[in-house]
Amino acid sequence: MxxxxxxxxxxxxxxxxxxxxxxxxxxxxxxxxxxxxxxxxxxxxxxxxxxxxxxxxxxxxxxxxxxxxxxxxxxxxxxxxxxxxxxxxxxxxxxxxxxxxxxxxxxxxxxxxxxxxxxxxxxxxxxxxxxxxxxxxxxxxxxxxxxxxxDTAFHQTMPAASYRYPLPNELYEKEKIRAYGMHGTSHEYVSKQALHLIDKPVDDSAIITIHLGNGCSMAAIKGGKCVDTSMGLSPLAGLMMGTRTGDIDPSIPFYLGSKLNMSFAEIDQMLNKESGLKGIAGSNDMRDVLDKRSAGDKEAMLAIDMYVQRIKKYIGAYIAEMGGLDAIVFTAGIGENSDEVRRLVCEDMAFLGIDLDEKKNRERKAVNRSIHAVNSKVQVWVVPTNEELEIASQSRALLGQVTQKSVH
The missing domain is CATH 3.30.420.40 (ATPase, nucleotide binding domain)
Incomplete structure (x- = not known):
């Protein structure tokens, strides 16, 4: 087939x-x-x-x-x-x-x-x-x-408390302004893989998936279902990314318009295309930013500190939201390939039960692999994402349903 x-x-x-x-x-x-x-x-x-x-x-x-x-x-x-x-x-x-x-x-x-x-x-x-x-x-x-x-489908299990914004009700009811989330196919694929790996009943599981590429997002997955995610109405919300701001004070666009006379188009361009790692360190390529950081570049140091701090903030929030944590899963280009970013994210998190094995973390293998220490209460995994396979698998499942209906 x-x-x-x-x-x-x-x-x-x-x-x-x-x-x-x-x-x-x-x-x-x-x-x-x-x-x-x-x-x-x-x-x-x-x-x-x-x-x-x-x-x-x-x-x-x-x-x-x-x-x-x-x-x-x-x-x-x-x-x-x-x-x-x-x-x-x-x-x-x-x-x-x-x-x-x-x-x-x-x-x-x-x-x-x-x-x-x-x-x-x-x-x-x-x-x-x-x-x-x-x-x-x-x-x-x-x-x-x-x-x-x-891409938004996996996040549709979020409760209203997670996806609604504290705006007038009519903006949701008439305009459907709410958080939808993105990268859902990736989060779904890696979470399924992780649930097979952590050796715990799905209904009693709590995991955080961290998709780090040029675009970045996280998802809190409890009992196999997404209960929260970092992106919102658009892919601009949440984590600091390659060229996107992630979460900022919502009054900033108004300030840019009134103080600097920037148009909506100029503000949109800046927030989506000229910010994030690029805005702070001058490059949206994590490899370049890490190299500049190693060479002592202060802007690159700040960019990495900001990038990691925001991931840690979401980890803490999701642990509180889910009432615990069994595993963290890193995926996508940066998540799969940057041992330094993974190390920095997990650094000083032992008080939450997150303890990395430095040797395992430095290994470069394009396979599902654990990188947590033996005594770590929270498991840490690297799972290469495969959105195309997830799409193919869901297509095959639907093909089976269509075939059954035609037979009956």
């Missing part, structure tokens, strides 16, 4: 083809610069455990041409993985915002597409491209079921 996962951006298409019998990646790639004079296509095939990567430059006028070229690569008689596109039984789509409508993956129909379009104001940079990817895939793969997997 083959499932294709698509993450469609405004000028790109990322894709991964899975053989779901053993959850094996057959091929993956990305089509970039769609609509420009020369698009770039990177296509990888996995043969006998090794990745064979090829790059192409060609004109790709739109997403239809982009996905058609992907099909050509998948079915190429010499290097292709499949004989015919009909072998793909499901196409799973990453959709950023599902609002309050969806707390799980759904088979795409006209109503679902209308909902995704309706939510464009809450995700103006993502939902339009996600919807376009779905509509293109429907034309290219007419026999496959199309599945939408929402």
């Amino acid at each position: 083959k499932v294709l996962v698509i993450n469609s951006g405004s000028s790109s298409i990322k894709y991964v083809l899975f053989e779901m019998q053993d959850s094996k990646v057959l091929t993956k790639g990305i089509v970039e610069r769609i609509g420009e004079a020369s698009a770039e296509v990177t296509h990888s095939v996995f043969l006998k455990g090794e990745e064979v990567k090829e790059k192409y430059e060609r004109e790709v006028a739109n997403h239809v041409e982009g996905l058609e070229f992907v099909v050509h690569l998948l079915t190429d008689s010499k290097k292709g993985i499949i004989h015919d596109k009909g072998e793909i039984v499901a196409v799973g789509h990453r959709v950023v915002h599902g609002g309050e409508h969806y707390n799980h993956a759904v088979v795409v129909n006209d109503e679902v597409k209308a909902r995704i379009e309706e939510l464009i104001p809450l995700a103006p940079l993502h939902n339009p491209a996600n919807l376009q990817g779905i509509e293109v895939a429907e034309k290219i793969f007419p026999e496959a079921i199309q599945v939408a997997v929402f």
